[in-house]
Amino acid sequence: MKKKWVFYSAILFFGLFFQNCISYMFGLGKEQISILRNRQKIEQVLLSPETTALEKEKLSLVQKARIFAIEELKLNEKGGFVYYSKLDRDQIGWNVSASLPLKFESHTWWFPIAGTVPYKGFFDKKSAEECEEELKEKGLDTRIRITGGYSTLGWFSDPIFSPQLNYDNAHLVGLVFHEMAHATVYLPGDSTLNESYASFVEEKGIQQFYHSKSDEETLEKLKLEKQNKAKTLLLLKKYAVGLNEIYNSSLSTEEKSTAKKRTIDEFKLEAIRLGFVTEELKSKFLNKDWNNEDFLGAFRYNSFESDFEELWLRSNKDFSVFHSLVKDTFSLSPEERDKILKIKKTSPQEK
Numbered sequence: 001m002k003k004k005w006v007f008y009s010a011i012l013f014f015g016l017f018f019q020n021c022i023s024y025m026f027g028l029g030k031e032q033i034s035i036l037r038n039r040q041k042i043e044q045v046l047l048s049p050e051t052t053a054l055e056k057e058k059l060s061l062v063q064k065a066r067i068f069a070i071e072e073l074k075l076n077e078k079g080g081f082v083y084y085s086k087l088d089r090d091q092i093g094w095n096v097s098a099s100l101p102l103k104f105e106s107h108t109w110w111f112p113i114a115g116t117v118p119y120k121g122f123f124d125k126k127s128a129e130e131c132e133e134e135l136k137e138k139g140l141d142t143r144i145r146i147t148g149g150y151s152t153l154g155w156f157s158d159p160i161f162s163p164q165l166n167y168d169n170a171h172l173v174g175l176v177f178h179e180m181a182h183a184t185v186y187l188p189g190d191s192t193l194n195e196s197y198a199s200f201v202e203e204k205g206i207q208q209f210y211h212s213k214s215d216e217e218t219l220e221k222l223k224l225e226k227q228n229k230a231k232t233l234l235l236l237k238k239y240a241v242g243l244n245e246i247y248n249s250s251l252s253t254e255e256k257s258t259a260k261k262r263t264i265d266e267f268k269l270e271a272i273r274l275g276f277v278t279e280e281l282k283s284k285f286l287n288k289d290w291n292n293e294d295f296l297g298a299f300r301y302n303s304f305e306s307d308f309e310e311l312w313l314r315s316n317k318d319f320s321v322f323h324s325l326v327k328d329t330f331s332l333s334p335e336e337r338d339k340i341l342k343i344k345k346t347s348p349q350e351k
Helices: 002-017 022-038 042-047 053-071 125-137 162-166 169-182 191-212 216-247 253-273 279-287 292-301 305-314 319-330 334-343
Strands: 083-085 094-099 109-111 115-117 120-122 141-146
Touching: 022 120, 042 053, 042 083, 053 162, 053 169, 053 191, 094 125, 094 292, 120 125, 125 141, 141 292, 162 169, 169 191, 169 216, 191 216, 191 292, 191 305, 191 319, 216 253, 216 292, 253 279, 305 319, 319 334
Parallel strands: none
Antiparallel strands: 094 120, 094 141, 109 115
């Protein structure tokens, strides 16, 4: 009875969610239903003699991370990670995203529940490549990225997937926190706020998780990783500002395109000079066709950090209060929300 309920619920959910594209709905709905039907409870997988030692180690860590997420980070227990899904492919899926070539504006898709999103997911790489080609023909900057994880926002208990077990331990723990955060607070139509919030929870959560284990070695690695990411984002922001000035200038379209290429080439050379690119990856990095979507993709997951930090301090570092403050902020109108996110810079009450 329970399996039938999951099966028909999945059909209804994905029928509504992807109603704007029949073929797209069919492909994703079919795969998601297969995932829901074939997943296994982690506790059962751990008892199976067919489970490898590495799988047991990683799945046990996922269980611990989930308990920590619920008890310490106050994340929604419906966020998943009770089940394990072993896939017959190396990746979960692929996301296609695009933006205008001479403006930092994402191409978007709209879906019920999720709202407007700047990416479209596929379980089949060929379909993702076909979608990207269609977007390129429209003159858009595009990018295909591997799907590291996704959330059904608490509608279903999302499993941990076999490709995710290849992550190192800290990033596997972070994945659990990130996706469970999406099931805790979500603002339909604003991917940058959603992803940045989940990234903030992920970072704070990993720190607390390994601090509770007195794992100083991992904490030091995370600290260095954060420092390197901050330096990278500063460099990206520097050149994004330069590109934005070009896009908003009175130059002709052809002149803007030329200036854009020159600026991105300068970005590549500075990234290499500052040591952000290893010698082995230098050639690949230089030959990569960098575009607006690469910049937007980075900022999509790493914006509003100071604003979330302000809410974190206001909550007295209490996750329950923090999530409540984020929900309150997300529930405001876009205009009111913008004022709140900037108020700490001008209002003494928020200092």
